[in-house]
Amino acid sequence: TTMTASIAGFTFEDILLNAAGVYCQTTEELDQILTAPGAGSLVTKSATPAERAGNPGVRYADMPLGSINSMGLPNLSLDYYLDYAIAHQDEKPLFLSIAGLTKADNLQMLHEIQDSDFNGLVELNLSCPNVPGKPQTGYDFDTTRQILEETFAFFKKPLGVKLPPYFDIAHFDMIAAVLNDFPLAFVNTINSIGNGLMVDPETDTAMIAPKGGFGGLGGAIAKPTALANVRGLRQRLNAGIKVIGTGGVQNGRDVYDLVLCGADLVSVGTTLHQEGPEVFNRLKAELAEQMKLKGYDDVNQFRSALQTLN
Numbered sequence: 001t002t003m004t005a006s007i008a009g010f011t012f013e014d015i016l017l018n019a020a021g022v023y024c025q026t027t028e029e030l031d032q033i034l035t036a037p038g039a040g041s042l043v044t045k046s047a048t049p050a051e052r053a054g055n056p057g058v059r060y061a062d063m064p065l066g067s068i069n070s071m072g073l074p075n076l077s078l079d080y081y082l083d084y085a086i087a088h089q090d091e092k093p094l095f096l097s098i099a100g101l102t103k104a105d106n107l108q109m110l111h112e113i114q115d116s117d118f119n120g121l122v123e124l125n126l127s128c129p130n131v132p133g134k135p136q137t138g139y140d141f142d143t144t145r146q147i148l149e150e151t152f153a154f155f156k157k158p159l160g161v162k163l164p165p166y167f168d169i170a171h172f173d174m175i176a177a178v179l180n181d182f183p184l185a186f187v188n189t190i191n192s193i194g195n196g197l198m199v200d201p202e203t204d205t206a207m208i209a210p211k212g213g214f215g216g217l218g219g220a221i222a223k224p225t226a227l228a229n230v231r232g233l234r235q236r237l238n239a240g241i242k243v244i245g246t247g248g249v250q251n252g253r254d255v256y257d258l259v260l261c262g263a264d265l266v267s268v269g270t271t272l273h274q275e276g277p278e279v280f281n282r283l284k285a286e287l288a289e290q291m292k293l294k295g296y297d298d299v300n301q302f303r304s305a306l307q308t309l310n
């Protein structure tokens with residue numbers, strides 16, 4: 001069974017990887033993803049120029065429908081992840097994620113990456129929902145265009161963007177109209193569904209501390225929105241912009257469905273957090289089983305092959 005994909009000239013021997021932010025905070029965690037059977041790549045925790053502690057208090061919770069998080073962008077700094085990525089980029093194609101709190105921070109980090117020995121892929125996170133007072137850039141189409149214009153004036157290495165989920169067909173049209181104007185290597189869709197709220201039934205209290213309990217939703221609850229965003233963007237984006245599908249992956253059928261909607265790679269967040277890096281081998285085996293049932297021996301045979309009723 002062939003389960004490879006290519007983005008920006010990189011060949012991925014497996015289509016699975018971690019979702020940024022999950023199991024990728026330290027070199028110890030990153031090494032586990034790097035060596036996990038079934039994982040074809042990894043992405044580092046979204047970085048800021050300087051180290052950040054993130055939001056105080058309980059900031060992650062699992063629940064029957066998935067997870068809720070308001071981490072607040074805790075990370076060990078761009079240099080920490082850049083050093084790791086440079087040290088390991090010859091072992092697998094790797095993604096380095098950045099999430100500046102300002103356009104200036106993003107451009108500063110991109111200049112540093114441009115001038116560095118890192119030659120993998122950069123994921124510009126435009127969708128963190130959990131920094132108090134900071135809006136999700138991906139919902140501001142003019143600002144997104146502005147950042148990409150200033151970025152592509154100097155940045156020549158493979159770059160993609162991590163997008164928030166969109167819930168209006170008009171917004172699929174609008175973000176695609178922006179993205180199609182730039183030589184992006186990929187989009188990664190979706191980030192968590194921003195600013196949900198969950199209650200602990202024992203105590204009638206919000207499950208997480210930051211922002212009065214408001215946080216990004218992931219896991220099973222995110223699957224229909226992830227499928228719609230992968231499909232909606234695949235249908236609208238230039239063929240040269242590849243799609244990483246993220247959201248709601250619990251089993252091989254979920255991976256299959258994201259590929260069916262157009263995903264080239266598939267990333268796993270909540271279920272990786274709950275199960276650990278052995279999840280990749282399980283998902284790979286379950287995907288192979290699903291493909292066998294359907295008569296496919298290569299993911300390239302059914303990518304974007306979703307049927308509709310009319």
Ligand SMILES: O=C(O)c1[nH]c(=O)[nH]c(=O)c1Cl
Binds near residue numbers: 021071128
């Ligand atoms: O709170 C976070 O660190 C966080 N949490 C998310 O669910 N998505 C993000 O992009 C980020 Cl940056």
